Amino acid sequence: MQYTVKDLITNPLLNSANLLAAETIISSQPIDSVTVMEMPVEDFVRENELVLTTAIGCGNNPDLFLSYVEAICNAGAAAMAISTGRHVLEIPQQIISYCQGQNFPLIELPWELRFGDIIKITLEQINQWEQNSQGKADIIQRKLLQLYLDNQSLDEAVSYLSQELKMEIFVENEDSGWLDTKLIESESLLPSFHQAEPSLNHLKDGHFTQTLPMHLATQESYHLHLQSKSPNATPIPWLILNQAVTILSLWILKEQSKVDQQEKEKEEFMQILLSGDWNATGKSEFTKQAEKLGFDVQLSYVCMVGYPENLVEFYTISGSDSINQIEKTFKRSVSNILESSATLLRKKVIYTFQRHFVIVFLECTQENVTQQTHLFLDKMDVAVGKNEIPAFSWGIGENQAGKFTFHQSHQNARTALEIGRSHKGPGLRFTYANTGIYQLLAALMNNPSATEIMHATIGNIASYDRNKGLDLLHTLATYIYHQKNVSQTARTLSLHRQSLLYRLRKIEKLTDRTLDDPDDVFLLDLCLKLWKVRFEKG
Template identity: 35%
Template sequence: MLHVRDIIELPLLKTSTLKTGKAVLNNKMVEWVSVIEYPVENFVRENEFVLTTGIGCHEDIDILLEFVKDVYDSGASALAIATGRYIFEIPDEIIRFAEERNFIIIELPWEIRFADIIQEVMRELNQIQQLDLKRSNGIPQKLIQMILDGKDLRQISSYVEQELNLPILVLNKKGKPVAGSADQSKVFAIRNQFKKQIKQEGSNHPLQSKIRVITDKEYNLYHLSIQTNGEHEGEICVLSDVNDPLNQEKIHIIEHATMASALWFTRNNVATEAEMHLQNEFLLKVIKDENLSEEYKTTKAEQFQCNLELPYECIVGYPENLDTLMEKDYNRNLNNENELEQMISYLKEELIYAAEAVKHQMLFAYEDDLIIIFLEVTKESTTDSVNHFLDLIERRLHHFFPGLTFSWGIGKHREGIGEFPKSFKKAKAALDMGRNQIGIGKRLKFDEMRMNRLLLNLAINEEVQEIIAGPLLPLIQYDEKRDMDLIHTFKGYNRNSGNVSQTARELNLHRQSLLYRLRKIESLTGLSLVNPDDLFLLDFSIRVWSTGVIKREQIEKSSPSPINGL
């Protein structure tokens, strides 16, 4: 960059005299040169080398002092006054004003033409600009190559700091420092004032209009947002001395650094999502008990840092109203799978936080609409541990998705090491029963109620499913076609101990209509309602079906033969 010392050392100005500001010659940079006469108004820019003859001051010291004050207040780098025609000697009042403020004033002999000074200064500025441009053009190529070479963000930020000769701090989307050597306490102290004092840098530069700048007594903090595909990914904070504002060259470097950081975050997000999908697929295979070899499980567990050698309790969650919230918040229609995908990255971080808070290991997977969690069981684990864990998750998720409702099913406590499939089936059964019998937004533990535990255990047994499919399927199919609700009719009949008159009154049916339905139940199922064994089998089948654990497809699959002629 060009400084005032570089200008006064030009051969053209060897006869000039430096009157004030010797101590700051190396600090005051020059970005432009101009000729200004009284009045100044708004015609002087910051870091401008100003030339004047004082013609508008009419040898009036007060007017000349006012002129010098206005040039100083405009942020000019220096003021060069040509003497010998309108001003013969720079007054002492002007010298005192400039000395008190370390403002540079240069006395020029009248013989030196302003046009020659402007030409020389512009030639120096153009040379510097060409060098800066050449150097600046090489920076994005270097940054892109670093990303292609797999360099991490710390290495990239170190290179940017070297080029800027300033410390920076790169923050992720949660505002956590991830790279850079700038003093974090100073950055955050100034950054927290953005809400109180934010100004837009006055420049036509396409990036600089996005830079937020705040100044305290010692530092300027330049703050830029990192975005990818319109999504906020993080921030870059550049810390500089209050007397060292960013020049055009540094603005270009920061622009390239911002773009490189956005590219790095994009690449990192893709890699993270790919690894998360692979880990998710592995855990789903373990949960579904796909006859995986021990060698395969050991290798994958090490790759994804999953400890499978601990006892876990399974928790299965279902976000009840996520699609409605997404449509409301983002004003767009998305299928539930995509909505869940958008929540996964937030959810996983919150799960990790919650697991650390309760001091338990945790494994996490998701499939379709379900969130599957395996929380470590320790000697100190209690029922409150799971509830505390879920409380933390729901409380923190509420900040991202206000109004989101979860239903939870919790597997049997202390199932044992490696019992992932068994624990998952019980947690999923508890979730289904809770949603069907208790309602949404609840938590149901598998081992809370003895009768439900018995029914849930039987419901997930394949042999039981095959036994109950015979009497259940014809009733389900008939109710779907005729809308007669024979299952509900049987529940009322059995609840009233076979009393037809009492059942008819309770169901608000004519006695003959009820008798017709009861005969239809017997003909469809092949069971007699007066035979205790048949009555027990039908009651048991309907109770298991009412848990909500068994789906229609499972009943059809387990049925010995299709039912015709309904």
């Protein structure tokens, strides 16, 4: 279909020519133009141009000859044909070896073969090829347009193109992956992905690939990829592919419109689900809307809210540089892992993103809810360990797991995340139940009487610590934590036993409480926790 180096050398006019290098790619090496070129090369050689030369001035200087051939090759020429017998008696072996290493077609021409004749037949063949390509492009474009008007799928259109052009063809979106079911198993395509310009890549086995970017008004990045089915195939003219892409873009825009509408409906649905305000439309209508989006809201669910730690830094190290790209990559990766984890556990899952937060509703039974959520999050942690996603802090609203408890479970998961992350640190899992003590302490902090008792009980210790630097508050907390075991407390604080006893007596004197009285110890412990919430965690 494309005029190639093979078409040139198989022409009867070139029966006396000799191909010296790159035999495996001549079927897929296109020729777009032809020129006669002598040194210097500079910028006068076009890409895919056949270069005819006598190599005048190079015959007695092998190094100069090699640099001349290198310049032609690096310019992207289709092939180089050297006339021998006058200025160059024989092409040096080092030139042939270089062209073989670069997979660059090198042709030896007899001196008697006129350049003018070669130019004439080449231009005639290129002109004929262009006319045939235009006709072929018009036929393909009309057929694709008819398929589109008949509401056929993108897969049908790609299948037609594959059969018509005798190529393996698929469409790829940089953000969401493959758009059809034709997957190429060869990794040789990978270097050509995401290129901004059309590219033709030769493979070692004689096959080749072509990649064509699809420029859409939506700024989404799509590419049309082709791979030859046989080593003797010829590339598809860009004219044909450009016109095919114009029609294929209609399918993509239509699919994007559907996706955008579905995302909008899902977002509106999730707002109702999180707010618990489905009474406005009725539970029955709410359930129907959920089914339309593929959700079964009549099952029992538990909510988990996740916050990714060091999100921007994680994806910046991975190569993403814009906030928009980071968000896309983050949502795509987390969505895939959430769905695959749910599939492995045979659970239904409903999820959404709010800013950087991930809100997940996991199907659960009423027994061992916490165990089920941890099992699910263990699956997520596998992806964290592989550096596929950043580490998360999680809040779990396990106490409100059940049917139609989305709002309550979400609120409690949020509370567990915020309180747990604040008091225990990032990167952990927190259930609503195990943050109960901090919820109680936060409520007490708003009570003036409780604040007054706290200051009256341990305020003197805090003042003494500031003045003397003994850290009696920490000593008291450690002593209570070890259940008043003097030896264990001394080891933990790296103190001599007598030094610890001195500190404990000092604490009793400053607080006017005795550490032998359980009620006094309880009050001191409670005041210490209130103090920590008030001053250490803000």
